[in-house]
Amino acid sequence: MISWEMSVDVVVVGSGVAGLTAAHDCAAAGVATLVVSKDAADAGSTAWAQGGIAVVDDATGDTVAAHLYDTVVAGAGLTDPVAAQAVVTEGPDAVRRLRSRGAEFDAGPAGLLRTREGGHHFDRIIHAGGDATGAEVERALLAAPGLPGMLTRHQALDVVQDEAGAAGGITVLDPDGGIGLIRAARVVLATGGSGHLYSVTTNPAVATGDGLAMALRAGAVVSDIEFVQFHPTALxxxxxxxxxxxxxxxxxxxxxxxxxxxxxxxxxxxxxxxxxxxxxxxxxxxxxxxxxxxxxxxxxxxxxxxxxxxxxxxxxxxxxxxxxxxxxxxxxxxxxxxAAHYQCGGVSADLNGRTSIPHLYAIGEVARSGLHGANRLASNSLLEGLVMGERAAATIAEEIAPGAHPVSPTDLPEVRVADPGELDDLQRALSAHAGIGRTATGLANVRTPVVRSAPEDDVPVRAAVETANIALAARALLTAAAVRTESRGCHVRLDFPERRLAWAQPIELTLVDDELVVGDLRTPVAS
CATH class of the missing domain: 3.90.700.10 (Succinate dehydrogenase/fumarate reductase flavoprotein, catalytic domain)
Structure with missing residues (x-):
């Protein structure tokens, strides 16, 4: 099954703002780091981000407290205020470090130009090229000195684990159809979102829920999966x-x-x-x-x-x-x-990106850090990627010594595939029943493709792997959306139109024996 293998200290899956920031900082700390991207290095969502970075400048009269307030209000009662405080407080310094790596933002005589976007009460959004901020961030991070090695056009398949369940690397599908094993002392998922669960999205083709599915198959806890933000104005x-x-x-x-x-x-x-x-x-x-x-x-x-x-x-x-x-x-x-735009929930991660699986990290859109809650405030995503990328790298550098490669994993995961011919029907069903406006009947009527293990003598193809990942991500979304019997943020239940106090809590899911299990919920209180 395995055609080749290699070992590094850290493997970062994804080459967007979060992954590249973490990779730069890990490499700067002397940790041998490899970035894996399933397409070209700049093919992810970061390069498509027209909006800017929400970051406070005290000189404008704006404050961290005001930014925190707007973030919490947008999050509709599910934002973790501690996480949000950390991200908005550390944001200005993270942006300064990004600029030191070569990122150039629009400026005028008085300094960086700032605009306002939905949900903000101050002009705090900085842009590059007017509406090409993500492209400039991506360019700067890819061009900055010290970027570690990168494998492009390699589809990450699964997290490999040792007998204690700790992450010990990943398997990948290379461009020639071979399966490779990358051993690593730490695995960082920075794969972005899952916009292609739906028929229409602002996301590029690579946003197929890969990191979410990899984490679920590894046994990680995911949460807030029902909250999918639809951008109101796609062309x-x-x-x-x-x-x-x-x-x-x-x-x-x-x-x-x-x-x-x-x-x-x-x-x-x-x-x-x-x-x-x-x-x-x-x-x-x-x-x-x-x-x-x-x-x-x-x-x-x-x-x-x-x-x-x-x-x-x-x-x-x-x-x-x-x-x-x-x-x-x-x-x-x-x-x-x-159009489907942003995955507000994801793999449950703490303020340093650590997940419920030892040695497995999740940062950026694939993660549920607690910043976004039930709805992301505009232009907080690039900010989160910068801050959480730095935080994860700092923690990893403290945890491992250079050359700390893991012990051999126990059993390598089987490659999971599904029929790409079923994807269009799934996307249409999710758009109709799990988009903006959901009902119990509609959610129950969505059928996901059958996922199977690829035979060892059959070379898997990327489309089949992606379809399997979308199918698992869809199952998680449908499960959480059915459980949450209220409307909150970007989760709208037409049969439960009111927000309920009892549901001011995240819904956590894990995958056990291929069944999604809902975590313990607090005892409902009067709403």
Whole structure:
């Protein structure tokens, strides 16, 4: 089964902001580090992040306390205030270190330019290239001196474990179809999210829930999986499925507003911040307005940005995407609709990225650090990646000595695959029944593909591995969404429309003998 093997101190799975930050810091500490990316080094979600980094500048009158307040409010009662405090407090220094690695942000005579996005009460969002912040962050981290070795186009398959259950490396599928074993004293999952559970997403093709599935199969605890954030304004162009261009929240921060097909404002009277309300509020408002259209046939609304001065100069990436679709955003309202965007929950991890499995770490979007709760505040994700990448690396450097390779794992995991031909039906079913608006009946009607072990004499293909990962991630999402009988943040139950005090707690899941087990819940209290 194993075609080749190698050993390092730390293997980081994923080459986005969290993974690259951790890899840089581990290597700087003298720890032999390897980054594994299943596609090109810059193919992950980080490079697609149009929004910026939410970071406080005291000189503007903003405060850490204000940023913490906005984060907790957006999290709808499930944000861990200790985790949020750590991330927003350490954010400014993390950004300074990122800039020292070469990242360049938009600046004016008074310093870095700052804008406001949904859910924020201060102009605290810094950008690069107007609407290309993630691309600049990715570029800087890949170009910075000291980046350790990287294996691109290698699909991580599973965490390997020793007889005590501790992580001891990973198996990978190489570009030639061979299975490799990478032994490592520490494994860091930084694989991003799982937007391709759905038919329409802002995520790139690599976002297939790989890290979440790997962690579940290793026996790790995951939580808050039911909270999937839909970005309210993805560019709507025809009947396209898969990845759609994002129209950044910064456009609404610059003064754009949402209208329906009849020209009526969508957000008036819905929320005090109107078009700058938190994303879950805006996405739900759009969905409801579409359902109210004559016959419920409207499939998009419009973002009117025609009043923004120098739109093309401020938002070049969005302008290019619109014009490629035959839309001139300078003179015409942009057709938009919600699309799956961000996984708020994930692998349960502490403030240093440690999971319930010894020696296994999870950082960035794949992790549930406690920062986001039931709904992520805009532009907190790149911030989390920077801070948690640094924290995980510092902890790993303290825990292991250079050359501390693990003992041999016991049994290597079997490669799990599923039929890629079943993926489209699953994505459509999840979009219909587990998107923005869920019911017990709808959730129960979603059927996931059958996952099986790949025969040893059959070379697995990446699409089959990804389909198996999506199927397991979908099972976790459906399980948690069915258990949470309330509406909170970006989890909306049409049959339980109210938020309930009894559910101000995360739902934890583990995989035992291929069955998802719900962790102990607190005794419900009166709501």
């Amino acid at each position: 709507f162009a025809g009947e396209a499925t898969g990845q759609r261009p994002l129209v950044s929240e910064a456009v609404r921060g610059a003064g754009a507003f949402l209208v329906d097909g009849a020209g009526r404002r969508v957000m008036t009277g819905v929320h005090p911040l109107e078009d700058l309300a938190p994303r879950d509020v805006v996405a739900l408002a759009i969905t409801r307005r579409l359902a109210e259209s004559p016959g419920g046939i409207d499939d998009h609304v419009f973002l009117d940005a025609t009043g923004i001065e120098n739109f093309a100069g401020r938002f070049p990436t969005i302008t290019a995407a619109c014009r490629a679709a035959g839309i001139d955003p300078v003179s015409t309202a942009i057709p938009v609709a919600p």
